[in-house]
Amino acid sequence: MATLPLQGVRVIDLTWIIAGPTATRFLGDFGADVIKIEHEQAVDPIRLGRPIVGDHPTLNNSGFFNYINRNKRSVLLNVRHPFGMDLLKRLIAVSDVVIENFSAGTLASWDLDYPKLCEIREDIIYCSISGFGHTGRDSENTTWGPTAQALGGLTLTSGLPGKPPAGWGYSFMDHTAGYSATIAILMALHHRNRTGEGQHIDLSQVEAATVLNGPAVLDRTVNGRTWRREGLPPGNRAWEPAVAPHNTYPCLGDDRWIAIAVMTQAEWEALGRAMAEPPWVSDERFASNASRLVHQDILDKHIADWTSSRHDYETMELLQAAGVRAAVCQKPSDRVEKDPQLKARDWWQRLSHTELGNTVHDSIAPRLSENPGALRKASPLIGEHTREVFAEALGLTEAEIDEFMEAGVFM
Amino acid sequence: MSGPLAALRVVEICDELGQYAGKLMADMGADVVKLEPPHGSSARGVGPFVDDEPGPNRSLNFWYHNTNKRSVVLDLDNSEKDRELARDLINGADVFLEGLPPGRGKDLALDYDTLVVANPSLIHCAITPFGQDGPWANYHSSDLVALAAGGPMNMNGYDPEDASGAPPIHGKGDQAYNTGAHYAVMGILTALVARDASGRGQYIDCSMHEALSSSTEVGLPHWLYTNTNIFRQTGRHAAVIRTERWLHRARDGKDVLVFNIGRSNESWKKLKIWMQSHGFGKQFDEERFDDPSARQAARGGTEAKEIFQEVSRFVAALDADDVYRGAQACGLPWGTVRSPDETVDDLHLHDRGHFVETKGEGLEGRALMPGAPYVMSGTPWEFRFPAPKLGEHTDEVLRELRDPTLG
Numbered sequence: 068m069a070t071l072p073l074q075g076v077r078v079i080d081l082t083w084i085i086a087g088p089t090a091t092r093f094l095g096d097f098g099a100d101v102i103k104i105e106h107e108q109a110v111d112p113i114r115l116g117r118p119i120v121g122d123h124p125t126l127n128n129s130g131f132f133n134y135i136n137r138n139k140r141s142v143l144l145n146v147r148h149p150f151g152m153d154l155l156k157r158l159i160a161v162s163d164v165v166i167e168n169f170s171a172g173t174l175a176s177w178d179l180d181y182p183k184l185c186e187i188r189e190d191i192i193y194c195s196i197s198g199f200g201h202t203g204r205d206s207e208n209t210t211w212g213p214t215a216q217a218l219g220g221l222t223l224t225s226g227l228p229g230k231p232p233a234g235w236g237y238s239f240m241d242h243t244a245g246y247s248a249t250i251a252i253l254m255a256l257h258h259r260n261r262t263g264e265g266q267h268i269d270l271s272q273v274e275a276a277t278v279l280n281g282p283a284v285l286d287r288t289v290n291g292r293t294w295r296r297e298g299l300p301p302g303n304r305a306w307e308p309a310v311a312p313h314n315t316y317p318c319l320g321d322d323r324w325i326a327i328a329v330m331t332q333a334e335w336e337a338l339g340r341a342m343a344e345p346p347w348v349s350d351e352r353f354a355s356n357a358s359r360l361v362h363q364d365i366l367d368k369h370i371a372d373w374t375s376s377r378h379d380y381e382t383m384e385l386l387q388a389a390g391v392r393a394a395v396c397q398k399p400s401d402r403v404e405k406d407p408q409l410k411a412r413d414w415w416q417r418l419s420h421t422e423l424g425n426t427v428h429d430s431i432a433p434r435l436s437e438n439p440g441a442l443r444k445a446s447p448l449i450g451e452h453t454r455e456v457f458a459e460a461l462g463l464t465e466a467e468i469d470e471f472m473e474a475g476v477f478m
Numbered sequence: 479m480s481g482p483l484a485a486l487r488v489v490e491i492c493d494e495l496g497q498y499a500g501k502l503m504a505d506m507g508a509d510v511v512k513l514e515p516p517h518g519s520s521a522r523g524v525g526p527f528v529d530d531e532p533g534p535n536r537s538l539n540f541w542y543h544n545t546n547k548r549s550v551v552l553d554l555d556n557s558e559k560d561r562e563l564a565r566d567l568i569n570g571a572d573v574f575l576e577g578l579p580p581g582r583g584k585d586l587a588l589d590y591d592t593l594v595v596a597n598p599s600l601i602h603c604a605i606t607p608f609g610q611d612g613p614w615a616n617y618h619s620s621d622l623v624a625l626a627a628g629g630p631m632n633m634n635g636y637d638p639e640d641a642s643g644a645p646p647i648h649g650k651g652d653q654a655y656n657t658g659a660h661y662a663v664m665g666i667l668t669a670l671v672a673r674d675a676s677g678r679g680q681y682i683d684c685s686m687h688e689a690l691s692s693s694t695e696v697g698l699p700h701w702l703y704t705n706t707n708i709f710r711q712t713g714r715h716a717a718v719i720r721t722e723r724w725l726h727r728a729r730d731g732k733d734v735l736v737f738n739i740g741r742s743n744e745s746w747k748k749l750k751i752w753m754q755s756h757g758f759g760k761q762f763d764e765e766r767f768d769d770p771s772a773r774q775a776a777r778g779g780t781e782a783k784e785i786f787q788e789v790s791r792f793v794a795a796l797d798a799d800d801v802y803r804g805a806q807a808c809g810l811p812w813g814t815v816r817s818p819d820e821t822v823d824d825l826h827l828h829d830r831g832h833f834v835e836t837k838g839e840g841l842e843g844r845a846l847m848p849g850a851p852y853v854m855s856g857t858p859w860e861f862r863f864p865a866p867k868l869g870e871h872t873d874e875v876l877r878e879l880r881d882p883t884l885g
Contacts, residue, residue, distance in 0.1 A: 072672035085695065097668050116696075117718075118703040130703030131696055181855070198811070200853060203829035208806040210813065213714070213724065217735040220818030222713065225634055225649035231725055232733060232815055233647040236633030236716040237695040246660040251852040253667035254506055258482035258857050260674040266856030274832055278851045280651050280818035281542030285836075286526045287819030288845035289538060294817040303622065303648045307525040307539060313622060315645035324645045326626035392618040394627035396646045399701035399708070402629055402691055409691065411612035427702045432692055433603070433665035433684035436590075438672050 071098020072438035077162040083111035087168035088135045089245025095138035096440040127422045133446040141447035168196035171206045181267040190265040192255045200271030212238025219276025227302040247275040311359040318379035324396040341389035420445035481507020482857035488573040493520045496577035496605045497543040498659035504546035518868045528840035534868045535839040541865045549866035574602045590681040600679040601669045609685030624654035628690025635710030658686030722775040732798035733815040740773025748808035758792040834861040
């Protein structure tokens with residue numbers, strides 16, 4: 068097997084829920100030794116998160132937890148025990164990265180702020196993910212993914228005109244805060260490799276969201292225009308670039324939809340050919356993009372009439388073959404069972420898990436030619452690697468580990 | 479102090495898909511040379527424009543996604559001389575970021591197999607809608623089409639009573655492109671860290687489809703473990719069971735995200751006192767509200783519905799930002815559903831220097847835009863110069879190419 072690109076990078080993972088674990092999932096997928104520090108009195112809530120397999124949560128039977136926490140090791144450590152805190156510090160001393168997504172101030176209350184971490188390990192890379200960052204007047208405020216989406220402007224821009232916002236339907240900003248943290252950590256590792264210096268990465272989930280809406284902010288600061296106005300959000304019609312047709316259209320079956328985006332005049336002509344040139348496509352009102360924009364209601368109705376008697380994937384293939392941008396709105400079942408692209412690229416992989424059995428995982432993007440990521444192991448059972456990690460990383464003997472175990476340090 | 483990528487040279491050939499990846503590196507100090515055709519990147523045609531007047535240098539979308547880059551015009555489609563110049567530039571670069579259709583690089587002799595011969599430490603990242611191979615490799619995409627195929631869209635939509643038979647909804651702001659770009663940069667930086675040790679570069683096949691399919695939270699696990707598809711709900715998480723509403727309209731007409739009520743006794747007590755000080759929630763003193771599990775809708779709590787109804791009346795009596803701030807003081811993660819542009823009014827973000835001033839053609843003075851996605855203590859994010867005019871740096875960059883002591 069090729070060397071994993073982040074082999075040799077040890078990460079002390081104090082994160083939980085989704086944002087932080089998303090960052091450490093990527094690092095683990097590419098070979099970092101991610102050590103998830105857990106405590107039985109305050110377990111990662113995702114260990115209880117649905118879907119679970121079986122009647123009751125056991126801490127080890129959440130499919131959701133398995134999805135986010137593959138390729139990691141888990142140790143139990145009671146940091147409220149003086150020996151526990153000492154062991155955490157000894158682990159940090161032999162690690163490259165410390166990452167947490169507690170509320171701002173929590174790690175400082177453990178007496179483990181960045182200066183303290185530097186005393187333990189001079190070149191440590193410390194990444195904190197919090198709602199609002201560690202400075203500024205609202206740093207005490209907290210977010211969950213949907214809060215960052217609301218405050219950052221993502222929720223409002225998703226919806227049908229005249230309706231309440233639809234939002235994103237999931238914690239898009241937990242994924243994206245995790246990606247932003249990953250990018251910052253990797254840059255910090257590169258910088259450390261060049262200079263020997265570590266640093267503190269102060270990631271605010273709200274800021275990771277506001278940066279995703281730059282053009283809308285500039286429309287206000289340059290043109291004086293707010294997004295809170297008649298006609299916005301425009302549903303699945305285009306905001307910018309202003310093009311038509313651009314929408315979702317119903318297909319045969321229950322809740323089956325195809326998205327079609329016509330960006331150029333050539334693509335409009337291709338769409339007409341793909342539909343076998345029904346008479347309405349040569350209607351004057353649809354001759355130019357500007358005119359199609361004005362007459363979107365009737366245009367969308369014509370296209371919906373055409374799609375509604377057709378099968379979704381066949382229509383996608385027909386349109387794509389003609390050079391029209393189109394795709395089925397895929398449900399999770401579609402991606403797993405039908406999507407021929409994911410299948411052809413071996414996207415679905417299996418990993419064995421003690422309680423969950425033979426579990427399916429999505430593969431690793433992006434694909435590196437020389438040092439690709441690897442699915443090495445399913446998510447850890449709680450505390451599965453306590454003995455292994457403390458023996459290996461700190462050189463503790465069996466007897467010492469037993470002693471700490473008795474003293475209630477590993478719980 | 480300078481950015482963590484200050485020594486990095488990047489050549490970028492990207493339009494709407496991929497340009498944000500170039501920005502993420504340029505903003506951290508990399509020298510990103512953007513190669514454009516004579517008529518300019520198609521992203522220059524994406525609005526909004528300064529004063530709504532289209533023009534290659536007036537796209538605010540382009541301004542935002544191309545900060546700190548240099549623009550060089552080369553006619554790669556028609557000129558072998560220009561293709562040779564592109565190869566020379568990439569030969570001297572650390573990273574080649576391109577969004578060419580699969581196979582196009584080979585036609586232009588800008589493919590990895592050709593480039594690696596002269597530059598074995600090159601990191602070549604190709605970002606495409608669906609990846610380099612497979613039955614959909616040559617399919618065309620857009621932000622809408624990508625979010626549809628990748629799965630995120632299927633999670634956003636409406637309860638039937640709000641919009642019966644509504645489709646999945648496309649969240650705006652190029653978020654499919656942004657997620658694709660995040661994956662491209664994560665891949666490039668991973669390869670860079672590997673190169674720090676090995677000295678060797680590599681090729682990266684970044685599929686926007688795979689990036690998005692990796693980004694749908696609980697959607698896949700529900701199918702993988704229970705063969706159940708989640709369904710869409712208005713303004714809150716898609717789920718396998720119907721949940722209480724999260725968006726409530728405030729007095730000023732803005733919506734507020736309201737959730738996570740009653741999990742902890744501490745925040746419940748504070749919420750109760752706050753609401754009662756405004757004359758709401760008098761019944762919350764009754765004993766039946768004391769049990770946390772009775773208060774939580776997600777746990778099937780018996781009192782949860784009553785609480786949500788009362789909170790909804792309460793929210794309707796206040797302005798959205800007062801609800802947001804009051805709830806945060808109670809330890810609740812509620813927030814105003816803001817318009818993207820309303821973020822510039824947030825004083826906390828200004829405390830952190832989050833916004834920076836840019837300038838450009840047609841704008842008198844300067845205008846604010848979002849800045850750093852992460853605050854790095856040792857190697858800060860930096861706005862060095864605005865997005866380039868088309869071909870602004872052609873002469874400068876080609877001069878440096880002829881004389882490496884320049885630049």
